[in-house]
Amino acid sequence: MDFNTLLQRAQNLTNEAKAEYELPQVERTLQQVLQATTQLHSRVTQSSNKDIQAHILLGSKGIDLPKLTQKLEALNARKTFEPVDAVGSDVSDVCTFLKNERENAILSVIEDTNKNISETVSKQKWANLNSTWNEEKTRLLDALIGPSQNFIDLQRLPEHITLDPNLPPSSCLSQMELVYAQELHHYNELLLKGAHRPNLVQKFALLSSSFGDDRLTDMWLTLASVTQVNEPIHTDPIKIRQQRPEFIINAKSYLERRYKLYMCTLVGAAHSSNSYQLVRAYVTNRFSAQHTIGLVDTLDNKPLWPMVYYAMRCGAAATAVEFLHEAGSSYEDFAQVIADRNAGAVNSRTETQLKLQYANKIKNSTDAYKKAVYCFILGCDPNESHGEVAKTIDDYLWIKLAMLRPGDAGGYGRLQSEILEKYGEKHFHASNQTDVYFKTLVLVGLFEAAIEFLARSGHRVHGVHMAIALHEVGVLGGARSVSQPLLSIDIADPQPLRRLNLTRLVRLYAKHFERTDTTEVLNYYFALRNLRDPKGRNMFLTCVCDLVVCSGVLDTSIFDLIFGQRMTDMDKAVPGGVFRQFDCPEFDTNTMASLVAEELVARGSFEMAVRLYELAGNYNLSLKHFNILLAQVVQFSPQEGSQRARLRDEANRFSRLLAALRIEVEPKIRGSFELLQLLLVFFDLHHEGKLAQAVEQLQHTKLMPNTTDDVDGCLTNIKKLSGEVIKVIPDVMVAAMDITLTQYNRLKTRMCTSDQLQFHKLLVRAKALSNLAASMPFRMPYETNKRLMQLELMMN
Template identity: 70%
Template sequence: MDLNTLLQRAQNLNNDAKAECELPVVERTLQQVLQATTELHSRVTQTGSKEIQAHILLGSKGVDLPKLNQKLEALSARKTFEPLDVKMDTDVRTFLKNERENSILSVIEDTKKNIKDSANKQRWASMNKVWNEEKTRLLDALIAPSQNFIDLQRLPEPTIVNPHCQPRSCLDPLELVYAQELRHYNELLLKSSLRPNLVQKFAHLSQSFGDSRLTDMWTLLACVTQISEPLRSDPIKSRQQRPEFVTHAKSYLERRYRVFMCSQTGGSYAGNSYQLVLAYVNQRFRAQQTIGLVDTVGERPLWPLVYYGLRCGSTKVAVEFLREAGSSHDEFAQLVADRNAGETNSKIENQLRLQYANKIRNSTDAYKKAVYCILLGCDVNEVHGEVAKTIDDFLWMRLAMIQPGDADNYGKLQSMILEQYGEKYFNARQQPYLYFETLALTGQFEAAIEFLARQDDNRAHAVHMAIALFELGLLGSARSVSQPLLSIDIIDPQPLRRLNLTRLIRQYVQRFERTDTSEALHYYYTLRCLKDPKGRNMFMACVCDLVVDSGVFDTTIFDLIFGKRQSSDQNDFNSGLFRQFECPEFDTRTMAGQVADELAALGNFEMSARLYELAGKYNLALKHICILLAHVVHLPTLGGSLRERLGLEAQRFNQLLASDSIDVEPKMKNSFVLLQDLLIFFNFYHEGKLNAALDLLEQTQLMPNTSDDVDVVLANVKRLSGEVIKVLPDVIVAAMEITQRQYKQLKTGTGSSLELSQMQKLRQRAKALSNMAATMPYRLPNDTNKRLIELELDMH
């Protein structure tokens, strides 16, 4: 078929279509069709397949989607979600009822939340206490030096003591001698006598120990602590500025070396220093040993004579040897004389320093170099090993080079001993006395005492050295009693440490505070000037911890410290150990009140009530007795039980109240009297004395006899304290049981009119008790309501 034929057929078809229906003629070129196709494709790809499917779906259902979109855009949600006008509830009765119920529910929820928070707080506090106790026990068991700030409180380690045997003393004979001497010292202080020097007393006491090294330590400590005036400021800061510590340490080394020189020369020249030095030098230096010594006097080496004259503290002898050597040494002799007189000649010193720098520094005479360095302070870092053969010689030379008030060089010497050399260099574990003496001679008492305290054999000496220095005001105490045994304060001169005297004494005393309580109190008394983090006196805090930690059932420590009551009189206590320490700052009453507060916080109300009474706080004593009575008043009496003990206490307090011996608040007195009456009521009830019990109950006016009495009784109940209200459910049940028993007794009788009348009264009383229980403003236990219903039904 050719193209012409095809065109003709197409025209025929076109004509037929026009004839059948009138449709608009669409004439598009191929380019227009291509353009429309492209636009349709781009529109489809932009809207996405899901939107196209939505258009198809909604279009098949007859929904015009473009129009729908326009309608949705025209909608406004502004008025839809506006708040509606609140219409007030006109039902006042219902409104008030709802408010009342909501208030009750809110109070219940708040109470429940508070109880839960309080229980969690107490649980975490108890757990924290147990962990702190364990951590403190572990740290106190360590023997290594502690110099980090660790805030831990010392907590007790429980000890079980057999009450049927007398405790043996835990103090050995040496510790007992120390304790007796400390007791005597405290007794002098308490009598307002003159304060003796405790260091001197202990030093004199050490001579009876039979240990020469121990005697030397105490003698050294007594020597270096002889200051002209007591330190009024911080001991750590004042120690570097006071020249006495350097002077006394140097004098001690000189006296000890003089004794050594006498021992070497036979002791025949002890009274003549000139002859002693000559004899010692003659013995020490032979002809072959004088090689290198440049100057002589009388065929003897000059500078060894001068050095050993200075070394044994005989400055005048050194000057005499210099003057015998000739006029060439007059300037040096004058320098030594001026130094001995406490004077300074700057001109001569400058000339001699220049002479040392030009000639003597390179001299072969080691003794001459040493003497120049000692007196002029030249070459402070020079060791002078040929002259200084021992630690004592080295320390003496370094101390002699320090000018009065030269805190910098003094601190450098202390740092060299403690930090640069330290325990390892001095082999301190094998030679503890040597290391202690080195620290003490350089004014580092705290580090020396802490080092001794780490050794079991020397711990007792360390404790008493610390106490003696503290009493003299020379011990650098820690800023807080909760710090480690040895600590560093950044504001203190380096390298001085601070010693926690409280921790040291408590670690020492806790071993025998139960067996030797009297001695323990005297050790704690030395802490009377310190405060704990709560601001309490440390002496009272230690005694308080001792009493509180002694246990709930063991009252031996209580009776020992505060005295034991002899009769019903509240003031009739025999003398306790604490009474000997009474002073204007604290007395037995104050101590008893503090211990009572601690015991009350721990829940030991029985002993806290006794101590509150001793402290004169009778309201608190009665309060805690009432709390205990509320728990046991309804129980039967058993031998040795808490109820029996409280019954005796209640009788004694009742006698005191009747005689007006004590003054308490009326409300507290009324609560106590009611509880004591209820105690007697339950005694009658358990003994089967029903009539006596009812008579006593009627006197209290706590229970109604008829329904008319219910309102009056409830009005009285609202004025009662919480302790009495807690007992009321048991009282109601007991009253109902007594009524039921009496009813059964009458029911088995003859049935006379009198008995019937009495039975009617008993039923009225039972009904009144039930009405009271139902209208109580407090919620009764379910068991109580159930029991009351059973008893009342049994009477019908």
């Protein structure tokens, strides 16, 4: 067939189609057909496979995707929660106005809720971050107290040690620490009984003599001598320390007594009762003919001013006056000034004349002792070191203290700054002479810096008890906040005084024997009873609470030891805890247990709080928080050793106490507990596969319907439930539907015609559960609704 014949037949077919169907005629050249084919191919190849599949899928269902896309693009893209525009001038359209107002109210509630949720989340986030940083800061500050020498030896292989679980834990206290702890325990007993309490500094000082360390005994005696005050200090010790003359007088008297003992050991104890003979013998022994060069005045062929100086140095001012009287009338004025000073009087006119005499003649004298006596009696040249006379640090401190006048806070502060900041530990070689530097700090009134140095230099056990003793007598300058470092500077305090964080020092010391010597550690924490944390809580409470929290939920021995054992369902007495010894108007065991329980609730430790509330006799709060705990685990599968297993045992125990009428609780709390206990048994049976018994147990709760007629009654019962029980309802519904499906599948496998009635009952129960889920007065979780629908569909 040639091409012409083919063309003619094509034209005939076109004419026939036009005549029969009246279709519009389309005329395209081959080039146009090729172009259209190319465009269609390019569009298909550029589109993804998913788009092509979507076109095919929707096209097979009769959906025109391009037209649908145009409709979607034409939709108004207004924000979902944008406020509705107010009604125009047509005030008669009340329905539209009320509709807009209602929608705007709903939108405003949604917006406020979202805003509040965002703010709450932000606050909780920053609070958690702040708490984390505070804990890290505390850990770092504790680590800066001193380098740890307990390095881990990675080369050693693990050793197998067999311990007898019945043996009590051995004490971590050394013999010295145990003696300190017993003395503190005895002091606390006297304090709690209201008896006259002794000076704890003096008690510890006497106790230190039994340790066989002369340097330690000397340090305690120095501290006890300097801190003797006539009246207890009830105000801030740091604010008034430099204004009170007792510390200067006590330090000066202590140095004088020590030097008198030194003089007696040098010349013999026979002269100890007669200061006049003691000083003359000491000067005779010390000053030979060659040592008197430069000394200007004499008395009975002995240098006068050394005798006056050493008489004053050993605290015998009357003996010094007697020497001056024997020397002649030219020394009467100076003798009178010494006598007046010793009596507490001041003769300004005579002192002014003597100061002029010192400036004109004596200042350039070759007699170093005469210059020193004039200086500390008249207060001349306060910056003079008197190196020819003051050979030791004790001599130097005595001269500086003797030059101070009552109320001279500026001079006292300059002396403290000189010792602490100008010279410091390096000058005194403190690492090798711990006792010397410690006593120097104490003698100039820097008690806080002295204790911190002692604790840092490997003598923390003594530093802790010194701090506690000074705190009890009201002398220790405590930190402004318990979260501050061990030693801190307050810009409002006189320079260079420091503040000591007693709480941090005691807790660092007591931390290593908290678990083994709990009774002793409570006595140390009791020393913090007058301190408060940043939240205003008593530090004794806070420390005990931390001790209980860190003990762990599985170890309940700490509860029984501190607060006593809980009652049993038997009528017998239970022993009390060691906290009974701290019962006083400020601290009662039951009150203390309640306060600790409240703190544990705030920290989320409900399981320990339940025990403490019960020990405190507050059974309502105990059972209430127990219900909250039980509601969180009641739906889990039973596993030995799990929290659910522990709570199951506790639930049985509470049931026995309630049955024996040993405790009384509110009816609503008791009803919630009994209902949760029924659900606990129900879930146990469900997980064990005992479906019939589980359904029977569930019927006792009257929460799940068997028919659609029971839905309203179950809803009424659910509305009366407490919040902790309502949280379990979704899991109960899923478990009930799962049991129904399992029973349905078992009947289906048997294929018996006699089971049709049972089939119908199961289908009705499933329908009733679905209706109950749809009628709930609270929002059901999405996963619960989804699971219920899936289980119901499996039965159809």
